[in-house]
Structure formats: C-alpha cells, structure tokens
Amino acid sequence: MVFKFATFLLLQSLTQLVTASLPIRELRKKVSTAQDLTRRDVDPSTLYPAYNISVPIDHFHNESEYEPHTNDSFNLRYWFDASYYKPGGPVIVLQSGEDTGTDRLPYLQKGILAQLANATNGIGVVLEHRYYGTSFPTPDLSTENLRFLTTEQALADEAYFAQNIVFPGLENLTLTAPDVAYIGYGGSYAGAFNAFLRVLYPDVFWGTIGSSGVVEAIWDYWNYFEPIREYGPPSCIVNQQKLTNIVDNIIIGSKNNQTINELKAAFGLQNLTYNDDFASVLSYGIDNWQSLNWDPEVTSNEFYNYCFNLTANTTLYPATANLTSTVKKLIAAGGYANQTQALLTPMLNYIGYVNLTEVSAWAVSGETQDEYFSARDPTFYEQDDITQTWRSWPYQYCTQWGFLQTGSGVPANQLPLLSRTQNLEYESIICVDAFNITTPPNTDAINKYGGYNISYPRLAFIDGEEDPWRPACVHANPFNTTAQNRTSTTDQPFILIQGAVHHWDENGLFPNETTASLPPAPVADTQRAEVQFVQAWMKEFAAK
Numbered sequence: 376m377v378f379k380f381a382t383f384l385l386l387q388s389l390t391q392l393v394t395a396s397l398p399i400r401e402l403r404k405k406v407s408t409a410q411d412l413t414r415r416d417v418d419p420s421t422l423y424p425a426y427n428i429s430v431p432i433d434h435f436h437n438e439s440e441y442e443p444h445t446n447d448s449f450n451l452r453y454w455f456d457a458s459y460y461k462p463g464g465p466v467i468v469l470q471s472g473e474d475t476g477t478d479r480l481p482y483l484q485k486g487i488l489a490q491l492a493n494a495t496n497g498i499g500v501v502l503e504h505r506y507y508g509t510s511f512p513t514p515d516l517s518t519e520n521l522r523f524l525t526t527e528q529a530l531a532d533e534a535y536f537a538q539n540i541v542f543p544g545l546e547n548l549t550l551t552a553p554d555v556a557y558i559g560y561g562g563s564y565a566g567a568f569n570a571f572l573r574v575l576y577p578d579v580f581w582g583t584i585g586s587s588g589v590v591e592a593i594w595d596y597w598n599y600f601e602p603i604r605e606y607g608p609p610s611c612i613v614n615q616q617k618l619t620n621i622v623d624n625i626i627i628g629s630k631n632n633q634t635i636n637e638l639k640a641a642f643g644l645q646n647l648t649y650n651d652d653f654a655s656v657l658s659y660g661i662d663n664w665q666s667l668n669w670d671p672e673v674t675s676n677e678f679y680n681y682c683f684n685l686t687a688n689t690t691l692y693p694a695t696a697n698l699t700s701t702v703k704k705l706i707a708a709g710g711y712a713n714q715t716q717a718l719l720t721p722m723l724n725y726i727g728y729v730n731l732t733e734v735s736a737w738a739v740s741g742e743t744q745d746e747y748f749s750a751r752d753p754t755f756y757e758q759d760d761i762t763q764t765w766r767s768w769p770y771q772y773c774t775q776w777g778f779l780q781t782g783s784g785v786p787a788n789q790l791p792l793l794s795r796t797q798n799l800e801y802e803s804i805i806c807v808d809a810f811n812i813t814t815p816p817n818t819d820a821i822n823k824y825g826g827y828n829i830s831y832p833r834l835a836f837i838d839g840e841e842d843p844w845r846p847a848c849v850h851a852n853p854f855n856t857t858a859q860n861r862t863s864t865t866d867q868p869f870i871l872i873q874g875a876v877h878h879w880d881e882n883g884l885f886p887n888e889t890t891a892s893l894p895p896a897p898v899a900d901t902q903r904a905e906v907q908f909v910q911a912w913m914k915e916f917a918a919k
Contacts, residue, residue, distance in 0.1 A: 392473060392563040392589070392778075392844065392877075396655060396750040396802045405765035419480035423454040423501075425509075428540055432512040432523055434531035441522055449512035451532055452476055452503040455542060456483050456492065464496035465556040465581070465913060466540075470533060470572075472565030473768040476503035476510075486883040487586075487902060488560060494906040495913055497558070498550065502536060504565075505529050506767040516766045517759040518810045524770055526568060526821065533559070534576040552579045556916040558909060559583035562878030563844065564776075566590075566837075571824045573834040582833030582912045584868075584905065586878040589847040590829050591858075592821035594777035595799055597784030598846035600792045601854050603664045606841040611682035614721045615661055616790035618685070619782070621709030621722070622657060623795050626650045634708050641701055642726050643734040646744040649751065651801045654794035656733055656748050657725075660684075661792050665843055667876045669895050670884070684728040685721050692727030699723070750801070756808035766809060773806035777816045778847070827851060827858035833912050835868035837901060839875030865908045873897040880905065 427450035436444045454476065469488045471479045479501045482488045492499035503510040506524045513520035537552040549555070557580045561569040566588025573583040604612055625631070625638050639645045639653055647653045660681030668674040684691060695702075702722050706715050737747045745751075759766065772778055779802035782793035806812040827849055838850040845851060850871050851858035863869040872879055880901045884893060894902070 396797070396804060398652075398655070398748050398750055402755070402765040406762050419484060420454075420477065423456060423480055423483055425452050425454055425476075426543055427452055428536055430532050430535050430539075434528055434535070440525075441528075447512075449505075449510070451505065451510045451536065452508055453500055453536070453540075454480060454483060455498055455500045456489070457498045457542065457545060459492045459496055460498045460545075461496035463917065464492075464498065465558045465909075465916075466498045466500060466537070466550060466552075467491050467495070467558045467560065468500045468502050468533065468537070470559065470561040470565040470568050471501055471503050471507065472561055472563060472568060473504065473507065473771065475508035476501050477508065482881055482883075485885050487881050487905060490883060490902060490906060491558070491560070491909055495558075495909060498542070502533060505532055507764070511761060515760050516763050518770075521766065521770045521810075524767060526571065526771070526775065530568065530572055530575055533572060534579045537576075537579050552581075556581040556913060558912070560586070560881075561588070562586040562881045564589060566848075566878065567821075570829050570831075570834060570836070573831050574824055574829060577831065581916055582835070582909065584835040584837060584909075586837040586880055587839055587842055587844055587848060588836060589776075589778070589844050590824070590849060591826045591847045591851065591855075592776045592778070592816070592818035593847055594779060594815050594818055595781055595784040596778040596847065597781045597791070597793075598854055599778075599780040599843045600661070600782075600785075602841050602843050602845050603661065604792055605854075607664065608679075608682050608686070610686045612792070614685045614718070615792050617711060617714070617718060618722055618725055619657075619792060619794055620790050621706060621711055621718075622654060623782075624709040625705065626654065626794070626796060628710070629708060631708075634705070637701060638705055641698055641705060643730050644744060644748070647748055648745050649749065651794075651796040651798075652745070652749045652751070654796040655750065655801075657729060658793050658797065659733065660728060665877050668882065669875070669879055669898050670882060670893070673882060681728060684724040687720065687724055690720055690727075691724050692731070694730075695723040695727045698726065702726070750804050751808075753808050756805065769805050770810060773803070773810055773812045773816055775816050775818065775820045777818050779803065827855070830861075830867060832866050833915075835870070835905070835908060837868070837870045837872065837878075837880050837905070839872050839877060839879055841874060842876050842878075844877060865911045868904065868908050870901055870904060872901050 429448045430451045432447050432449050433441050433445050435441055467488060469479055469482055483499050483501050488499045505512055512523055537557045540551060542550055559569040559572050559580050566585035567590045569583040570585040570588050570590050572580050625634050644653050663678035666675035702719060703715050706718050711718055737744060740747050779799055781797050781799060781802060782791040782795045783798035785791035836849045838845055838848045846854040849858055852860055861869040874897060879898050
C-alpha cells in the first residue's frame with residue numbers, strides 16, 4: 376500500500392499511549408533525526424506553518440519537586456488555521472499529547488478540529504506538549520532536566536498560551552481568554568489532559584472535550600486487554616488464551632530448561648536469553664487491536680491477520696510441518712494433552728506467524744536476538760542527549776501515570792491474553808535503567824483531579840466501546856465498576872461510540888470522501904453531536 380503523508384501521520388498518531396515494554400530497536404526509532412518526515416506526498420507544514428510562543432519552563436516556584444527552579448522560558452510549537460474565523464468565533468485548541476504535533480496536523484485539515492472550527496467560525500490550533508516534537512525546555516533529557524515534564528506544568532503551558540497568544544497575521548485582533556471562548560480537545564492522554572484543563576482553568580477554557588481520555592491513572596494496567604477479550608473474535612481469543620497458557624505453564628510452571636529451550640527453538644527464538652523477552656515477542660500480534668480505525672486508509676488490519684492465523688483450519692506455513700511432533704510434545708508439556716488435535720494447527724500457525732513477522736526481520740538485521748528483541752540494554756538507556764526523544768513518555772508513565780500492561784495482574788481464575796511473565800518488574804525495566812526509578816509512579820498526582828468521577832460544566836467525554844483504554848476512562852464500567860454511568864446532556868456530554876476503539880471521533884474525511892458507510896454511523900453521529908453541543912456552548916458564551 377502507498378500511504379499518503381496525511382494518512383501516515385494519522386496512523387502514527389492513533390497508535391500512541393503505548394506502555395508495554397518495548398524492545399530497544401523500537402526505542403531507537405524514536406531517536407530524533409534531522410529528517411523527521413518520510414513517505415510524504417503532501418507536507419501539511421506547507422499548509423500550516425509552525426510557530427512558537429515563549430512560555431515559562433517552570434510555572435510553579437513554590438513546589439519542591441521542580442527544584443532547582445528557573446525563570447527561563449522555552450519555545451512551545453503550535454500551528455493554526457484561521458480560514459473559518461469570524462468575529463465572535465472560538466479558538467479551538469487540540470492538544471498533541473505524547474507525540475510530535477506534526478502527527479496531529481491531519482485533524483486540523485479534515486478531522487474533528489476542522490469540523491468544529493468550520494461549524495463555529497473558529498480558529499483551529501494544534502498545540503505541542505512540552506518535551507515532544509521540537510518543544511524542549513532543556514538542553515538534554517537527563518533525569519534531572521526531565522523534572523519539568525509533568526502534566527501539571529503542561530496544563531499551565533496551555534493556559535498560558537490561551538491568555539497570551541498573538542496569532543501571526545492577526546495582530547490587530549484580541550484573541551486571548553477570557554475575552555474569547557477557548558475550547559479544548561484531545562484524545563487519549565491528551566483527552567484526560569483536557570478534562571483536567573477544564574477543572575483547573577475554568578476561567579480560561581470555556582469548554583473541553585476528552586476523547587478516550589484516560590482520567591484514572593493505574594499502575595498495573597492489566598485491564599488493557601479486557602476489552603480485547605470481550606470484543607475480539609471469540610475463537611481467536613480462546614486460542615490466544617490457551618496458547619499463552621501453554622507458554623506460561625512451560626516457562627513458569629515447569630521451569631524445565633530443556634522444555635523451555637525446545638519451546639523457544641520451535642519459534643526460532645532459541646538465542647533469546649530471557650524468557651520474558653521471548654514471551655513479549657509472542658504478544659506482538661494481540662497488541663495490534665489498538666491500531667484498528669474506521670477509516671480504511673488509516674486502520675491496520677494486522678490484528679485480524681493475526682487472528683486468521685490462530686483460527687485457520689489448515690496449516691498456513693508448510694515449513695512448520697517438520698515441527699509437528701515437537702509441537703505435540705509442547706502442547707502436552709503445557710498441560711493441554713487432551714486438546715492436542717484442536718491446538719496443533721493453531722500453534723503451528725502461531726509459530727509460522729511469529730517467524731514471518733518477527734524472526735525473518737531479525738534474520739537480516741545483523742544483530743543478535745538479544746540486541747534485536749530484548750527490552751534490556753543499560754548502555755542504551757543511559758543516553759540522555761536531546762535526540763533521545765523516546766525518553767519523554769516513559770518518564771511520564773514511570774513517574775505519574777503508570778499504565779504498565781501486564782499479564783501477571785490478571786486474576787488467577789482467568790486465562791490472560793498476555794504471558795504472566797509480563798509483570799511489573801519486566802515492564803518497569805525502562806524506569807529503573809533509564810531514570811533510576813525503583814518505586815511505583817505517583818498516580819495520586821494525576822487522580823487528584825477526579826479520576827473516574829471527574830466532571831464539570833461544559834466538559835464532554837467521548838469514549839470507544841471497544842477501546843483497550845476504556846477501563847481507564849469515565850466509561851470504564853463494566854470493566855471497572857468504580858466508574859459510574861452518567862446521563863449525557865448538552866452541558867456534560869457522555870457519549871460511548873458503538874464499536875469504536877481509540878478516539879475514533881478525532882480523524883475525519885473531506886466532504887467528497889464521505890460515503891453512505893464512511894464515516895460509520897456511530898462516528899458520524901458522534902461528530903455531529905460534538906458540533907451541536909459546542910455550538911450550544913458558544914451560544915452560552917455569547918449570552919453571558
């Protein structure tokens with residue numbers, strides 16, 4: 376498939392907020408280079424030039440966690456589109472969250488940001504988050520210099536922006552809050568961010584929308600896989616659970632090194648030293664659920680490709696035929712001798728899939744299997760110059776947010792989709808080796824804003840029914856019954872998009888791209904509802 380540049384950016388932005396332990400090779404990809412943008416045919420920056428506003432590095436001189444304090448400022452990057460603006464219209468700010476702001480520009484062109492700006496005669500803005508993209512307050516990303524990377528400081532950045540911005544070309548207009556209505560929007564981490572923004576700065580932001588907003592910070596986020604277990608194809612889910620249990624029974628239950636080595640060798644990973652790294656590789660297929668999207672040009676169908684492998688009635692990879700006797704032995708060793716015939720083909724195809732998607736790529740990499748697949752590399756983690764941009768989000772989840780996706784946290788009476796070797800210790804390797812953080816994150820620093828119970832006038836919540844992040848959103852019930860269902864109103868919208876995964880309302884289509892089925896009705900209805908309640912909010916603003 377040839378990706379249009381805007382489509383490539385959308386796919387990148389829709390797969391953020393990943394806190395599963397990543398192999399070092401994936402972190403290397405996040406090291407900043409001079410040429411950030413590839414596979415382009417249309418560069419959105421030619422439509423929306425980047426600008427900077429100078430904001431304080433430290434907004435909170437009375438808080439000890441930011442010592443030593445500083446009076447310096449830094450450049451916070453933003454983009455805007457004033458083509459829809461008419462006097463009285465709002466400024467609508469889309470927070471880019473844990474990603475470079477350039478990945479959010481398609482939303483300014485044809486996503487929910489463009490739709491809201493068009494409907495309200497507003498100015499659409501994409502605002503970059505500190506420590507992402509080019510918006511770095513410090514000369515390096517050492518642990519000491521990352522002390523200013525907190526949600527609290529970033530929220531203050533956005534409030535400062537709204538109160539001080541002078542848009543280039545519009546210098547003759549006063550477009551700051553509270554004289555102008557500011558509306559905030561964000562998806563995922565940025566969705567929770569916008570909920571907090573409305574509560575903390577109600578006199579600055581007239582209203583905000585949190586889409587898939589993960590408002591409840593959770594250290595052991597084993598619940599990530601619960602919506603996948605509930606809504607994924609049943610036969611695929613059952614086979615995933617059983618095959619994962621076979622792996623765990625061999626690695627954790629038997630502790631028989633010979634059988635463990637036979638298991639690794641069957642998957643072509645016999646030279647991978649650590650069992651938890653091995654089990655992590657086996658989880659890559661099930662992790663693709665979050666990449667699903669309603670737009671066929673944006674979605675990744677790899678989850679369903681993976682499930683096809685686990686549920687096919689015939690062996691898909693002829694090369695696995697010589698593993699038949701070995702796999703039968705492994706199934707028995709894993710406690711499923713009485714289901715050998717039912718699980719033989721799924722496990723052979725599981726091995727074939729891992730070889731096709733992972734082992735074959737390693738084979739031409741020139742690296743050892745540990746170098747290619749492992750989450751362990753203390754020397755790599757010690758790097759903290761300004762190009763090591765992979766450090767930003769892990770620092771946030773290691774210090775405040777958590778969301779470590781484990782298999783070990785799944786109740787003992789339930790078969791997990793992810794190996795139980797994927798525990799807090801394994802998922803925290805980056806916290807220890809990169810930042811010397813050996814204690815759980817301070818989730819209270821986030822949950823003090825309200826968690827599941829957060830609410831405020833003109834604060835909207837939009838969530839996806841099948842989103843793996845739903846258990847951390849206000850729509851968490853029934854995955855977490857601490858969260859209470861609410862009645863949706865114009866003042867406090869509470870909308871669950873049927874069949875949706877992660878912030879499906881954020882991306883959109885040009886009018887000439889829409890069809891009878893695209894966007895699908897639940898998404899189109901939600902986007903219309905967002906336009907309508909923001910228009911109602913603007914009527915309130917005009918009447919005050």
